[in-house]
Amino acid sequence: MQxxxxxxxxxxxVTRGTNLAQLLGLFKDFHSFPVVPVVDENQVLIGxxxxxxxxxxxxxxxxxxxxxxxxxxxxxxxTDIFDIDIxxxxxxxxxxxxxMDQKIVKVKESQSLKDAYDLMQLHSRDAIPVxxxxxxxxxxxxIFDILMQIFREKGVA
Amino acid sequence: MQxxxxxxxxxxxVTKGTNLAQLLGLFKDFHSFPVVPVVDENQVLIGxxxxxxxxxxxxxxxxxxxxxxxxxxxxxxxTDIFDRDIxxxxxxxxxxxxxMDQKIVKVKESYSLKDAYDLMQLHSRDAIPVxxxxxxxxxxxxVFDILMQIFSEKGVS
Amino acid sequence: xxxxxxxxxxxxxxxxxxxxxEKIKTPAITAYLVIGIVIGPCVLNFMPDNIINISxxxxxxxxxxxxxxxxxNFSKRTFQQVGKQVLWxxxxxxxGAWFVTVxxxxxxxxxxYMALVFGAIAAASAPAAIIMVVRxxxxxxxxxxxxxxxxxxxxxxxxxxxxxxxxxxxxxxxHLSTSMVSVVLKALLEICGSFLxxxxxxxxxxxIGRLIKNKTELLIYTLGIIFITTGLALHFHVSVLxxxxxxxxVVVNLNNESFKYFDVLGDVxxxxxxxxxxxxxxxxxxxLLAKIGFIGIVYLVFxxxxxxxxTYFGAKISNADSDVSKYLSLxxxxxxxxxxxxxxxxxxxxxxxxxxxxxxxxxTTVVYEIIGPFFVKVALQKTNQxxx
Numbered sequence: 001m002q003x004x005x006x007x008x009x010x011x012x013x014v015t016r017g018t019n020l021a022q023l024l025g026l027f028k029d030f031h032s033f034p035v036v037p038v039v040d041e042n043q044v045l046i047g048x049x050x051x052x053x054x055x056x057x058x059x060x061x062x063x064x065x066x067x068x069x070x071x072x073x074x075x076x077x078x079t080d081i082f083d084i085d086i087x088x089x090x091x092x093x094x095x096x097x098x099x100m101d102q103k104i105v106k107v108k109e110s111q112s113l114k115d116a117y118d119l120m121q122l123h124s125r126d127a128i129p130v131x132x133x134x135x136x137x138x139x140x141x142x143i144f145d146i147l148m149q150i151f152r153e154k155g156v157a
Numbered sequence: 158m159q160x161x162x163x164x165x166x167x168x169x170x171v172t173k174g175t176n177l178a179q180l181l182g183l184f185k186d187f188h189s190f191p192v193v194p195v196v197d198e199n200q201v202l203i204g205x206x207x208x209x210x211x212x213x214x215x216x217x218x219x220x221x222x223x224x225x226x227x228x229x230x231x232x233x234x235x236t237d238i239f240d241r242d243i244x245x246x247x248x249x250x251x252x253x254x255x256x257m258d259q260k261i262v263k264v265k266e267s268y269s270l271k272d273a274y275d276l277m278q279l280h281s282r283d284a285i286p287v288x289x290x291x292x293x294x295x296x297x298x299x300v301f302d303i304l305m306q307i308f309s310e311k312g313v314s
Numbered sequence: 315x316x317x318x319x320x321x322x323x324x325x326x327x328x329x330x331x332x333x334x335x336e337k338i339k340t341p342a343i344t345a346y347l348v349i350g351i352v353i354g355p356c357v358l359n360f361m362p363d364n365i366i367n368i369s370x371x372x373x374x375x376x377x378x379x380x381x382x383x384x385x386x387n388f389s390k391r392t393f394q395q396v397g398k399q400v401l402w403x404x405x406x407x408x409x410g411a412w413f414v415t416v417x418x419x420x421x422x423x424x425x426x427y428m429a430l431v432f433g434a435i436a437a438a439s440a441p442a443a444i445i446m447v448v449r450x451x452x453x454x455x456x457x458x459x460x461x462x463x464x465x466x467x468x469x470x471x472x473x474x475x476x477x478x479x480x481x482x483x484x485x486x487x488x489h490l491s492t493s494m495v496s497v498v499l500k501a502l503l504e505i506c507g508s509f510l511x512x513x514x515x516x517x518x519x520x521x522i523g524r525l526i527k528n529k530t531e532l533l534i535y536t537l538g539i540i541f542i543t544t545g546l547a548l549h550f551h552v553s554v555l556x557x558x559x560x561x562x563x564v565v566v567n568l569n570n571e572s573f574k575y576f577d578v579l580g581d582v583x584x585x586x587x588x589x590x591x592x593x594x595x596x597x598x599x600x601x602l603l604a605k606i607g608f609i610g611i612v613y614l615v616f617x618x619x620x621x622x623x624x625t626y627f628g629a630k631i632s633n634a635d636s637d638v639s640k641y642l643s644l645x646x647x648x649x650x651x652x653x654x655x656x657x658x659x660x661x662x663x664x665x666x667x668x669x670x671x672x673x674x675x676x677x678t679t680v681v682y683e684i685i686g687p688f689f690v691k692v693a694l695q696k697t698n699q700x701x702x
Contacts, residue, residue, distance in 0.1 A: 021314055025314060028305065031297070032283060068466075069387075082270070103573045114239050118527040122527055123574060140188070144190045147212075157178060
């Protein structure tokens with residue numbers, strides 16, 4: 001069985017220019033932030049936004065590069081999201097291109113469920129985007145999708 | 158601000174006797190498995206089922222206790238969900254009490270958002286159940302709920 | 315006290331000192347160093363000998379992990395991300411500090427090999443201390459963006475400059491009588507050896523790593539490759555820092571999913587850094603403080619001049635704002651972790667003068683850590699980045 005047989009095909013994706021207010025608006029009724037694929041005009045996957053990337057709004061400056069220097073860490077604390085001032089305008093000033101993760105863990109639609117599962121375990125992801133041979137976004141697959149598929153096959157669910 | 162002002166109050170919970178087929182049925186249209194609180198007849202929180210607990214169906218024998226002995230590990234592999242036998246009857250034989258996690262990370266409704274956030278960071282959870290002074294389940298709070306609350310206070314979303 | 319008891323003690327004291335430091339807006343690394351000095355031989359003398367004995371292993375492990383992490387910056391994508399300005403300024407301010415400090419020390423008749431080492435250490439700055447100030451004043455703007463980019467990269471250039479300078483300096487030190495040619499050859503051999511070692515290890519890490527499917531194995535494998543690289547570098551007397559940095563650089567450029575190797579280390583590296591910096595603090599020899607006066611002052615002053623000149627040229631070449639060319643170097647004054655790590659390596663390499671080098675750098679670090687944040691603040695004020 002291939003990834004494309006069970007993946008979710010209805011996916012909310014955004015573009016580089018989507019601003020933070022629009023992005024949050026899409027998920028305002030959700031209680032968890034999913035993996036949001038970022039695509040270019042040809043539907044090619046160019047990045048993803050995960051919840052952790054939203055935290056970068058609180059610590060904007062070249063965060064990704066600074067994080068690579070272990071000595072730039074200030075303390076053992078995670079980001080203090082309660083004690084930072086954010087301006088109102090940031091909803092419109094910050095765009096997806098500023099916060100998206102270019103380190104994308106993705107899977108091809110023709111790969112097996114086991115490949116997708118191993119990849120998600122390795123990178124500790126619950127869900128990853130699925131692309132076709134042209135690198136275009138075609139869906140998302142989650143560990144729960146795979147688990148449900150197996151339970152269904154075994155007649156458990 | 159207290160947790161009870163931000164938490165989700167519509168929560169799907171189960172009881173000890175809920176079987177696996179019923180449990181999976183509740184979430185069959187979901188693509189991710191949320192934190193499912195397990196309550197007794199008085200609504201007192203007695204356990205939680207997370208997605209990782211579903212994997213225990215594939216490795217049944219006293220899993221929790223064995224896991225505490227690092228030397229009982231067979232290999233570095235995560236659970237192999239593709240190559241295991243599961244009987245059809247398991248959907249009805251396995252109940253929430255068998256797989257639920259009794260190590261519960263929870264917060265009281267009167268705690269601050271920061272308390273909830275710190276607790277979730279420490280235990281690497283995205284969402285945790287909320288209880289009242291009588292230990293009864295009253296809601297669920299997620300990191301994303303807190304993040305959205307802060308964003309909307311700052312006028313970002 | 316046995317070694318394990320000592321390490322446990324260091325971890326717990328280090329943890330709570332960092333917590334306390336946070337309250338007074340001081341980076342964790344500074345807290346580790348201070349604790350090291352306090353429990354070290356100079357003040358309380360609480361540090362058992364057997365821990366000092368294993369400090370060689372700890373510092374090699376810590377430095378190889380630091381070099382490995384910093385090495386991942388050497389990718390085309392990072393360079394595109396930070397832009398031309400940050401690249402030029404960061405390279406030139408690091409080289410400027412090196413060049414001016416070396417020249418100044420040579421003019422004052424400090425031996426060449428020592429001047430080279432001091433110059434190289436001068437290139438480093440302290441990202442944590444600088445970020446702390448930016449955070450504290452909630453500074454924002456174009457200047458802050460450029461400053462943070464430069465700060466993020468200058469340790470990477472610093473480590474390269476240091477590794478190369480150290481190779482030359484070692485060759486000079488060991489072959490004082492022989493010709494310039496043999497010194498250059500010897501240094502070149504060490505540098506090429508490091509690249510070869512890091513390159514081969516990088517190819518191995520990248521290609522065999524693709525077969526690994528889970529996190530536990532990935533962590534074991536990554537640590538294994540880093541330790542083998544570090545061990546071979548020590549065995550063949552090539553540079554540990556250069557080898558590990560090059561290892562990371564090769565992996566980043568060969569493999570799209572290379573971030574997994576760096577992410578997986580993120581869970582285990584902090585306890586090692588904590589022990590490393592506490593031990594670094596404990597290596598300070600207060601008795602030597604009296605001897606450092608002159609070299610220390612030359613180093614303190616000319617490092618700043620070098621940073622200023624380098625930043626100025628970098629800003630001019632890349633057409634940066636006049637604010638950047640005038641004030642950015644003020645933001646680069648703090649110095650801490652990387653500099654002390656370099657000084658510890660130098661201490662190991664030059665038995666006779668190593669203690670003096672280390673103590674000088676440790677003392678100037680204290681000065682820079684006290685006055686540095688003040689200058690960062692001035693730079694932010696002058697460029698209107700603080701919106702109170």
